[in-house]
Amino acid sequence: QVQLVESGGGLVQAGGSLRLSCAASGRTFSSIVMGWFRQAPGKEREFVAAISWKGGSTRYADSVKGRFTIARDSAKNTVYLAMNSLKPEDTAVYYCAVDPKTIWYPPIDSSGYDYWGQGTQVTVSS
Numbered sequence: 001q002v003q004l005v006e007s008g009g010g011l012v013q014a015g016g017s018l019r020l021s022c023a024a025s026g027r028t029f030s031s032i033v034m035g036w037f038r039q040a041p042g043k044e045r046e047f048v049a050a051i052s053w054k055g056g057s058t059r060y061a062d063s064v065k066g067r068f069t070i071a072r073d074s075a076k077n078t079v080y081l082a083m084n085s086l087k088p089e090d091t092a093v094y095y096c097a098v099d100p101k102t103i104w105y106p107p108i109d110s111s112g113y114d115y116w117g118q119g120t121q122v123t124v125s126s
Contacts, residue, residue, distance in 0.1 A: 002026045002115040004096045009120030012086055020081040022096030029053055033099040033106045034079040038092035050106030059106045086124045093119040
């Protein structure tokens with residue numbers, strides 16, 4: 001079993017920055033994918049970014065490219081999401097997730113992610 005604990009959400013003005021963290025525990029990670037998804041009120045959960053543990057390959061949603069950066073700290077089993085130039089439309093609950101099966105290229109389909117965190121709220125005011 002894998003436990004994921006997110007932190008770093010909050011309220012920020014448009015144009016501001018936040019950094020989310022997700023610490024994983026419960027098993028040894030050697031080749032997985034960790035990703036971030038978000039869900040705004042009344043909308044479906046959508047892919048934000050993901051990174052492969054083994055090769056460090058990354059993928060981003062078009063809506064966040066150039067503004068968000070995902071990174072990992074293998075020693076701490078932690079993934080980070082640095083969010084810059086935040087917009088009101090970035091407001092959502094952000095979820096961390098683990099795909100234990102993929103090694104190299106991160107998938108964007110949420111069905112491949114088996115473990116999920118509890119979510120952290122990000123609110124961007126205009």
